[in-house]
Amino acid sequence: MADLPERRERRTISLRTRLLVLVLVPLLGFAAFASILVTHRVQRVQAAEDAVRQLRAAVALDTLRARIAEEAIPLVSSVELLELSAEGGSLRERNRLAITLHTLYAGAVARTDVAVAAATADPLARPQVAQAVQRLDVVRASWGAGETASARETSNRQLFDKYRFLVSQLSEAVDAHLITAAAESGDTGLQTAVTDLRLAARATTLAGEEVPYYLGYLSAPAGAEGPARTLFLRSWAGFKNTSDDLVASRHPAIRSGWITAMTHVDAQGIDKLLAAAAADDDRTVPGSDVLVQLSTAVVGRDDALREVLEVAAEEAVRTAEAYRAQARRELLRYGGAAALLLVLSVGGTLYTSRSIAGPLARLADAAGSISRGDLVDVEVEGPPEARVVARGLGAAVTSLRSVQAQAQAVADGDLEDEILRRPVGGPLGRVVHASVQQIVGALRDRELLQEEMAHQATHDALTALPNRAEALTQVDRALRRTHRTGDRVGLLFVDLDQFKTVNDSLGHVAGDAVLQAVAQRLRDRVRAVDVVARLGGDEFVVLVEPVLDDKGLVDLGQALIDTVSAPIALPGGTESRALVGASVGIAVSRVGGQHPGAGGDGPGEPGEQADRLLQEAHTAAYRAKQAGRGRVEVYDDDLRAALAAQTAVEEGLRHALAHDELVLHYQPVTSLDTGRVGSVEALVRWQKPGEGLVPPGRFIPVAEGSDLICDLGRWALRTSLRQLAEFDAAGGPCAGLRVAVNVSGRHLRSPRLVDDVRTALAAAGTRPDRLTLEITETVMVEDDAAWARLEELRAIGVRVAIDDFGTGYTSFGQLSRVPVDVLKIDRSFVDSDDPRTVELVRLVVGAARSFGLGVVAEGVEQASQVHALQATGCDWAQGFHFSRPVPAERLAAAVQDCGAVFAATNGFERAS
Template identity: 50%
Template sequence: MTPSRRGRPLQSTLLALVLVPVVGLAAVAGVAVDDRLERARDAEAALAEVRAAIALDEVRDAVAQEVVPVLAAAALARPRGPAAAGATPEQVERALGATAARAASTAATDLAVAAASPVDGEGARTAARALAGARTAPDPGTGFGRYDALLHDLGGHVGDHLRAARTLGLEGELSAALNDLQRVSRAHALAGKEVASHLAVAAGAGAVDREDFLRVWGAYHQAAADVRDADDDPAVARAWEDADRSAAALRVDGVLAAAARSDGEPALGDVVVLATSVPERNAAQRAVLARAAGAVVERAQRQADEARRQLQQLLVLCGVVVAATLTGTLLARRAIARPLGRLAEQSRAVAAGELVDVEENGPAEVRVVAQGLAAAVDSLRRVQAQADAIAAGDLDCEVVRTPVPGPLGAFVHASVTQVITAFHERERLQADLAHQAAHDALTELPNRAQTLVLTERALHRAARQHGRVGLLFVDLDHFKAVNDSFGHAAGDELLRVVASRMHETVRGGDVVCRLGGDEFVVLVEGVEDEKGLVDLGERLIRAVSAPVALTGLPQAQHVRVGASVGVAVGTPGALDAERLVRDADAAVYRAKSAGRGVVEVFDDELRAELSARAELETALRRGLDGGELVLHYQPVLDLQTGRTRSVEALVRWQRPGHGLVPPDSFIPVAEASSLVCDLGRWALAEATAQLVRWDAEGGHRAGLDVAVNISGRHLAQAHLLDDVTDALTASGIAASRLTVEITETVLVDEPLALEHLRSLREIGVRVAIDDFGTGYTSIGQLSRLPVDVLKIDRSFVSSPEAGNGDLVRLLISAAHSFSLGVVAEGVEEDTQLSALLAASCDAAQGFLFARPVPADDLPAAAFAVDGAGRGARS
C-alpha cells in the first residue's frame, strides 16, 4: 500500500531555501562575497571576544583586589609566636585599619561587574551571584574558597574568550597583539593569586596549603618571564619589566620569595608589607594590561573596518539577487526555518548537557523529532536526579528507587542498584580497614602507629593550652614464662585481661595503647605534676600483678605477671611523639634494672646518662672505623694433654686519651644498637685472619682453633650467616676451626637463634653456650639444642660451696651424656683444677693458665698436671 502524502516534504522546502540564495549569490559575487563576509564576521567576532575578555578580566582583577585585604586582615589578626611577629603593634594596627577600609569598600568590584554585563551578561551575572556568596561567607577559610573558585571561573571565561578570538583567523599585528594580551592577562592573574594564596596560608584559611602557594608562585614567575621575553611588541615587554622593577613590586616579590624558601610560620611584618604594597603593584601591572588590551582593540577595530569596507563593495553587487530571493526566504523561514532553528538550538543544548524544554511545533517531521527529543530529555532528567541523589548520599530516596521507563531505564536502574550496593560495601570495608590499621587485633587497643598519632595530637593540644602530657610505658615482667609454660593461647588471653585491667584503672580521658608484645603505654593529658603519674603507675602495677585465672587451667591454678613502669612528661613546646615514647622506654628500662615492679621517671640524670651513652656509641663507631679496636686471646687448655688447643678472642678498645678500655665499659652500649653487629662482623674477620697469620708463622700457635662471642642481636640478623661465611672465605680456614659463642639467654630471647645456629653447624662451624647454668635452659633441653660445647660459668667453678661443686660435676656428666664438650671458665686455683680433673672436664681457661693477651704475646708453654691435680708450666 502506498502511504498517503500530506503537504510538501521537508526536504523539498529545505532544497528550495538553499538553492535560491546559493545560485543567486554564486551568479553575482561567487567566492569573493563569501571571503569578504567571513573576514568581516571574524574581525567583528574577534573584537567582541576581546572586549568580553577585557571586561571579565577587569571583574577578575577587582575580585582579586577585594579578597587580598580580607585575607590580610585575617592573617594580621591571627595569634602568632614571637618568632613569627616581625612587625610593631603600631604597624599592625595601621595595616589592619587600611585593610579593613579596603575590604569594606566593594564599589570597585561591583562597578566592574556592572561594566561587564553589556559585554558578557551571563558571565557577569554568574560572577555577581558567586561574589555575593563569598562576601557572606561565615569565616575567612570559606570566603577564600569561594573567592578562589570565582577567580578560577572568571579566568576560565577570560581564557575562553581569548582562545575564541584566536580561532577566528586573525592576521599580522592583531595576532601578535592578542599574544601579548594573553601573556599579560595570565601573568597579572597569577600575581593576584600568588598573594592571595600566601595570605590564605598566613591566615590559616584551610582552603589552600603551602604546596598550592608554591605552585602558584612558580607559575607566576614563569608567566612574568614569558611577558618579558616576548618579542611581539617590545613596548609591552618593557612596560611589564618597568612595573616589575617598581618599589612596591620588589617588596612584594621579596616577601613571597622568602616565603617560598622557608616553610616556617609567615611573619606579621611580611603580611603588613603585602597589605600595603600589593595595591600599588597591582595598579602598575593593570596599566600594562590596559596598554596591551588597547592595542588589541585598536588593531581588531582596524581589521574589522577594513573587512566591512570590502564587504560593502561586494554586497552592492549582490543586492539584486538578495532582493529577488528575500521574499521566498522569509516565507519559508516562517513555515520551516524558525521551528527547525529552535529545534536545532535545543538539540545543541541537550548535546552540551543542558536539559531544556523542547517545543513541539512546526512541520510534521519537526514535531516527530521534537517529541522524541522531549522524551529523551525527560528520561535524562530522571537519570540526572538519580545521579544527584547518589552523589549527595541519599541512596534510599524515592527518586533512586523508581526506575526510568523502558528497557534502557531498567538497565540503568540495575546499574544504580549495583552502585548503591558497592557504595555501602566500600564504606563498610573502609571503616573496617581504618579500624584494623589503627588498632591492635588482639586487645582492640590503639596500636603503635595510632599511639604516635594520638600522642602527637595531645602534644599539639598541650602546646596551645600551655599544658603538659604524660606517657606511662608499661612493660610486663615474666610474661614469656607464661607463654613457655602454658602456650601462646594462654599468653594472648592474659594480654587481653591485662589490657582490660589497665583500662579500668586509668581515668576516663586517659588512653591505653599496646605497642606490641608485652609493651603497653598510657597517654595522660592535663598533667599537673609527676607525682600523679607515679601514683597511676603504681596502681597499674597492682592491677596487672593480681592473679589471673586462665581458661583451661585448674580453678585453683592462677598465673601472675608483674609490670615495670617508665614515666615521661612532655615539656611545653615539645611536639615529638617519638621522643616522648623513647624517653618513657628509657625510664622503664631503668625500672627493670632496678629490680622490676617499680615506677621510674625520666629525669635529667637519665637524660644525661643517655647522652653519655650516645657519645660513647659515637666514639666507639669512630674507633671501629679508625682501627682502635683490637683482639686479645685467652688460651683454652685441653686438660688431658695440658696443651692449648684453641683460644677465645676477646674485644678490647685502645681508645686515644683513655688507654685500654675494658669490654664492660663499651659492650653494653654496642649491645643496645646495631653497632654490636658491626663489632661482631669485625671480630669474625680479624680472628680468622689471625689464625692464618699464626699458621704462616708456624710454631706452637699454628693450627689453633678460635672462639668468637656473638651477641643475641647479631645472631637474630639474617646477615649473620653471610658475615661468618665471608670471614671463612676471606681467610680460607676450615669452618671447623671456628666456634661461635652465645649466651644461654640468647636461646630464650631470640626466636631465630636456633634456626641460625643450625645453619652455622650445617656449614661446619662449632657452637658453644657461654656462661651455662646462669640462664633458663634445662639439662633436658640439651639434646634438642644445636650446640657442640658447654662453657660452665665461672661463678660455679670458683664458688667454695659444696653444692656448686656437685652442680659442676652434674653439668659435666650431663654434657658428656649428650656427646657435648665441656669448658670450665674462670679457673684460678689448683684446687679448682683438681676438682675439674676429677670430674673429667674436657678443657678449661682462666688466670691459672694465662690472662687474655695480644696475639703476639700468646704464651707458648704447655701446662702439665701432676698426680695430685696441681698444675705447673712446662
Template identity: 45%
Template sequence: MTTGSAWRRLGGRPVWQHLAALVVVPLLATSAVATTTVADRVAELHATGEAVELMRAGAELDELRRAVDGELLPTLTRSATRDPSSFDIGAFGEERGPLNRQAEKEVRSTREATDLVLSAVPATSAASVTARLTQVKLATARSAADQGTASTAALADRYLELSEWLSEVEDRLLARTTAAGLSEDSALAVSDVVVVAGLTQHASRALPTTFTARVLSGDEQVRVRRRAEYAIGAYESMITGVPPLSGARQRVAWYEATSSPQARQLTEALHRESLVPGSLSGPELLRLRNASGARDRDLSALLGEAVDAAEAAIEAERREAARRVSTTVVLCLLVLAGALAAALAQGRWLSRSLRRLADAASRVGEGQLVDVPRGGPREVRTAAATLAGAAAGLQQVREQADALARGDLAGAVRDEPAPGPLGEVVHTSVQQLVRAVQQREQLQGELAHQAAHDALTGLPNRAAAVRLLQSALHRSARRGAAVGLLFIDLDGFKAVNDTSGHAAGDEVLRAVAARLREVVRAGDVVGRLGGDEFVVVAEDVGDVGGLVDLGQRIIDAVRRPVPLPPGAGPGTARVGASVGVAVSRDGGTGDDAGDVLLAEADTAVYRAKARGRGRVEVFDDDLRAELAARSDLEDALRAGLARGELSLHYQPVVAVADGRLLGYEALARWDRPGVGRVPPDVFVAAAEASSLVCDLGRWVLREATAQLARWRADRPASWGAAEPTVAVNVSGRHLVDPRLLDDVDAALAASGLPPSALVLEITETVLVDGPLALEHLRALRARGVEVSIDDFGTGWTSIGQLSTTPADTLKVDRSFTASDDPGCRDLVALVVHAAHTFGLRVVAEGVEEPEQLVWLRSLGCDAAQGYLFSRPLPAAEVAALPAPGALHAGDRHASTAG
C-alpha cells in the first residue's frame, strides 16, 4: 500500500496545512522583510561609521602633511646655508650665517611638532599605517639632512615627494568618504571637507616650493619651480570667485582666511615671484613664513570646522538609520509574537496526539511491541501505522551509529540497508556522512599544509620554520645534542627581478628551493623566511665544520645558472648566496631560543655580505666576543678622547737628495688606563666603524696644526729654506663628512698656519667612495692644502688615472720599499717615473736601511720616512731633532733604538 492511499484511508487533515497557515507563512514573510530591511539599515549604519573614520583619518593626514611641509623650509635653509656649493649663493648674500643659526633652531622645533602629530595618530586609525611609513621616510630624510649626505636638491625632493604622497593618500581617503553611500546633506558636507583639504594642500606647499626653487640652481631649480607655479596657480584659482562650499558659515570662514592682510601679502608676493623668478631673495621669502603660518592656521581652522560640520551631518544620518533599524526590529518581533501565539494554540491540539504516539514510540524503543493509538492529524496516524515496521530496522541503525561514534567509518556503511524507507534513508545518510567526514579530514590536512608552507616554493614558511626550529631545540636538549641553523641570503636577486621581471624571480626562487632540498642532509629542514631569505635547520650537529661545508655546498649549488621558461626573461639567470651559521649552545629551549638562534645566524650572514658576499660566516664565541670587545673599545675610546688620554707622535719626512727635513707625519697614540698602549690599527679600526672616527680626525687636525705652529715659532727655518709641514691621515668616513672643509678651516685658523703647511693623507680606496670625496679633495687643493695618497700600490688606483687624481704626492707603501723582489723594485721605479710625469711628488715609506736610501736616490724619489731617520716620537722628543735644514741617516735620534 502506498503512503498516499494510507493517508486517504486514515482520513484527517495533514499537519502541514495547520503549520503552513499559522506559522510557516508568517515566519517566512516576516523573515524576508526583516532580513532585507535590517540589512539595509545596518548597511547605512556601517557606511556612516566608515565615512566618519575615513574623514577623521584624512584630517589627521592633512595635519601630518602640513607638519612635514613645515619642516621643509628650515631643513632646506640649514642645508643651503651650510653647503654653498649646492645652492644659488646669490639667494642669501650676507645673511647666510644668521639664517643658518636660525634654521638650526627651527629644525628642532618643527621636528618636535611633527613628532607630536605622528604620536597623536591612533593605532586604530585608517591613517596609522601611513603615519608609520611617514615616520620611517622622515627618519631617512632627517638623517641625510643631519649628516649632510644628501644635497639640498635631494633633500627638497625627499620632503616634497613625501608631502605629495601624503596628499595623494589623504585624497584617496576623502574620495572613499564621498563614495560611502551617504545622504545628500552628508555628501555635501563631506564634499566641503574635500574642497578645503585641497585648498590647504596647495596653500601650505606654495611657499616651501617657491623657496626651494629660489635657492637651487640649474635643472633642479627649473623642476622645483614648476611645482611651485602649479601650487600657486591652483591656490589662486580656488580663491577666485565664490567659495565652492555648501555652508554659509564655511564660505565666510573661507573668505576671511584667504582675504586676511597676511594672506593677501603672501599671495601677492608668491604671485610676483612666479611671474618674475628671482624677484625675491631667499631671506625675503623666509620672512613670509609668519604670513604663511597665519594663513595656514586659518585654513586649518576652516578645515576643522568643515570636518565638524560633516561629522555632525553624518552623525544625524547615523541616528536616523539606527532609529529605523530599531523600528523595523520591533515590528518584526510583533509579527513573530502573533505567529508564535497561534502556533502555541495549535500545538496544544497536536501535542495530545503526539504524546500518545511518543509513549508508544518510547516502548518500541525499549523493545516492546505494543498497539499504537491512531488519532490526530493524518501524519500522526501514518506514523503510528509505520512505527511497528520501523522497529525492525532500529537495531541496525543503532549499530551503524555506534560504528560512527567509534570512528569506524568502514563498519558504519553496510552492504544492505535496513528494511523499509527508513532503512534506505539511513543507509544513504550514513554514506553521505562518511564521505563528508573523509572530505573534511582531507580538507583539514590541505589547509594545515597551506597555512604552514610557502605557496611559491612549497617550503615551510617563516612561522612554520620557527616552530620546527623550536621543536628541534627541545629534542636536541633532551638528547644533549646541538642544533645548527644556516641563514641563506641570495646575492643579486633584486637585479634579476629588476631586469628580467618577477616571473623570472619566482622561477629562481623555485629553483633555489629545489637545490636546497637536494644539497641538505636527510632529516634537515629547509624553510623560506620570505623574499630571498631561506633557512636550513640541522639537528644532531657534530661540529661547526660540517655546517660550514654544507653552507659551501649550498653556495655552489645556488650559483649555478637557472634556466628560465619562455616568456620569463632571458635564457638563464644567475644569483649567488651568502650563508650565516649559528649553533645552539647551553641547551637553551626558552620561548625565544629559536628567535635568538635565527638572529645570530642573521648577524653572521650580514658579516658574510660585508666581507664580499658568496661566503660562509659562523656566529661563534669569537664573533660574540669580538662584537662585545669592539663595543667596549669604542666606548672607552670615546671617553678617552674626551678625557685627553690620546696623544700624537711625529715621524720626520726628509728629502732623499740632501736629507733636508721637509715635515712630519702626525700619528695618534692611546695609552688606555688600566690596559696600556693600544695599537693604532686596533683603536682606529674601532673608530672607523662609527662616526667616532670623525671626532678623532678633528682632534688630530687641531693638535697637529697647533704643534707645528709652535715649532715654527720656536725654531724658524733658516733664510731661504722651506718651513716644515705636518701630514694628517683622514679616514674615508671623515672625507665624505659635510663638515670636513669647516674642520680644516677651523684648525688652520686656530693655529695661524697657511694652508700649504698642512698635508692630508688619504688611502686609495676612498677615491672610489663617491663624488663627494672627490669634490672635497678638489676643494681642499683649491684652498692650498696638499693631498697625499697613502700606501699607494696596495689599492685599485690605476697609474693611468694619475693625470686626473686630485693629489699632490704619492706615498709608496713600505711593503714595496722593503722588498728585495725585482718585480716590486721595478714597480717602485715605474711609480716614481709615472708620478713625475704627471707632476706629483713621491714619498717612500718604511726606509730602514742605508742601501734602500741609495736605491731611492738613484730612482729620483723625492722624500722618505722610516726608522733609518727616526721612529715616531712624542712632541717633546721631536724638539731634540736637528732644526729644519738637514736630517741625515747618520744623525738619527738616539731613541730610535727599540
C-alpha cells in the first residue's frame, strides 16, 4: 500500500490540462460547427462549377446537333427535287438541281466540321463529340449510294433516318447535361435560367426537325403518306407551342430575341410554307425552285434561332458563375471568421496557461528535478499559494546540497575534506556522518580489487607477461615518446618452432611448462627497460627502446634463439626434457617514431603505427620460418618492396577476375600410337590491358598464397567446360576432346571443390568423364583429406591425374590405392639423357599399365624424345614439339598441326 499515493498522483489530471480542456471544449464545438458551414460552402462552390461545365458542354453539343440536322435537309430535298425533275424536267435541269443540292450539302458539312472542332475543345463534351463524329463519318460515307436513281433515292431516305437518329441522340445528350446543371445547384435563379435554356434548345431542335419531316412527307411513297404527315404535323405543332412559350419568357433578352428571330424573312417564309402544308390535307408538292429556296432558308432561320439559344446559354452561364462567385465569397467569409475565432481562442488559452499554469508547471518541474537528485534553484512566482510552496521547497534544497557536498567528497576520495566534519541538522545529518567510515573502508577495498583486475586484463595468466592488447599499448607509447625524442623503436617477433609437436606428444601440461620457461628466459635475456609480452599461443614479442643500431637487434634476435633452443626441463620429477626452437622477425620504426610504411612526412597515427610495426615483425618472422626456421629476418626495404609487388599483383588479379581479363590457352595431348589429339590441357593466362600476356610465374604463385587460387580454379573450370561445349557445337577437329584443368592444393582442401565441379559440369552440359583434374603429387602426399575429396570426384565420373609424377614421394606400391586415373611424367625425366632415367620412365609406364592407369609425358620438345617415349610404351605426350599452348580460336589449327608433326616425326624415323 506504500505506493498508493504515487499511483494516485499519476492518475491526477494536471492544472494545465484542466485549463486546456475548459477552453478547448467550446472551441472544439465551434470548430465542428464552423467546419460544417465551410464544408457546405465548399460543396456549393463545387456544385456551381459543375453546373458551369455542364452548361458549356450542353451548348457545344447543341451547336453540333443543329449543324448535323442541317446536313439532312439537302438529302431529303434531293429525293423530291430529283423525282420532280425526272417527271417533268429535262436532264440538264436535273443535273443543275443535283449540283445545287450537293453544294448545299457540302456547305452544311463544312459548318458541321467547324462545330465539331469547337465542341471538341470542351473537355466534358469531348467523349460524346468523338462518338457522334465516329457515327457521322459512317453516315456521310453512305451519301448517294446506289447505282440507279431509285436505289440512290432509297439510300438517301435511309440516310435521312440515320441523320435523324444521330440528331436525336445529341438532343438527348444536350438535355441530360442541362438537367444535370439544374440539379447540381440549389439556386432558384440558376434553375430558371437553365429552364429557359432547355426551352430554347428544345425549340431549335424542333425547328431543325419540321422541315426534314415536311420534305419526308412530300417524298413519301404511295401508302406511306399518313405516317409521314403525322410526323410532320407533330414536329410543326411542337415547334409552335415551344415558340409560344419562349415569346412568353420572363427573361426580356430571350423573349425579344425570339420574337426578332421569328420575324426573320427566312423564318417567316418557312412558317408560311409549312402552315399552308399543315392546313392542306392533300399533298401539294411545290416547285423545285421553292424547295431549293426552302433548303437555303433553313440555314438562315437556324442561325437566327441559334442567336437566341446563345443568349439563353450566356444567361445561364452568367447566372451559374454569379452563383459560384457568391458561394466562394461565403466560403471565404465563413472560413475567415472561423480562423479568427480559432486564433482568439488559442491566444486566450496560451495567456491563461502562461499566467497561472506556467508558474505551477515550473514549480512541478523543479520538484521533479529535486526528487531525481538534481538540486536546482526554486523560483518564487505565481499565485500566493504557489509562492509559499516554492519557499518551503527552496529550504529543503539548501539542506540537500549540504548532504550532496559530503557525498561528493567521499566520491572524489577526498576523505579529509572539511565538509565531512560539518554534520547536517536533523536525522539525515547523523546518518551521513555515521556512514563515512564504512564508505572509506569500502573505497580502499575497491581500489585494491581494481588494481588486481587491471593487471589481469593486461597480462597473460600463464606467463604473467603483458598480453597482446598491453603489448600494442606499450608499442604505441614507445612510438609517441620516440616521436618527441627522435629515437627509434625495435620490435622482435619470436615464434617458437616445434612447439606443436611438444604440445601434441607430451600434453598441454608440458606445453604450459615450456611457455613459462621460454617467458622467463626471454625476461632474463633482455634489458630491464625492454618489454617482453606474449601475444598468444607460441608467439612472443620483445620491445626495444631506443634502438642504437640494427646489428645490435639482429644479435639480440640470435641470442634469443639460442636461449630458447636450450633444453627445457619438464615438471613431474622425471628426467624428460623438451626441445623447441625459435624464428625471429625484426621491425624497426624510422627516426622520430614514424612507421616505415606510413605515407607522407608526418608521424601518422601512433595507434595505427603500432599495428603496422607488429605486422611487419610478424611478416619477417614468417619469412624466417620459410627460409628454414631458427633464423633472424629483418623487415627491410627489399622485403617491403617484395610484399608491395605481391600485393599489387594480387589486386591486379582480383581486377582481372572481375573484369574478364583472363583467357585460357590450350596445349594438345597427342597419342604416340596414332598421332591423334585426344585431349588438351587448359592453362590460365592473364591478358593485362596495356601490358599483354603476364607470365604465369608472376601471378600463379601469388594466387596460390591466397584464396584467389580457388577463384582462379573455379573460373578455369567454368570457362574450359563452356568452351569445350562450344568446340562440340562447332564441329571440326576440336569436337569430342577432353580437357584437363589444374587444381591447386588450397582448392583441393576446400569443401566447395566438389560443388564447384558439379556446377561447372551442369552449366556446360558436359559429361564428367571428359574432365580431368590435375593434382600435384606433393599435395596428395601431404593432405590425407585430399584423397577422400578425389574419391568423391571420381565417383561422379571425373578423371584425376597426378601432375609432375616422380618429383614427390609416391611409391609404386601406393599406385594401387591412389585415387587417380592418369600419371603425368615430369619433364625432367623426359629431358634427361641418362640411361637410368630412361629405364625409370619405362618402369613408370609398366607400373601404370599394371594398375590400369594412363601415362602422359610432359615437356616433349624433340623428335628423339618422341622416339624414346614410344620405345617405353608411353601412351600420350605433350610439349612444344607438337604444339605450344594456343588460344581457343587457334586450337583447331594446332590439333591438325599435331597430326602433321607426328607423321613427319615417324616418317623421319622410317627413313633413317
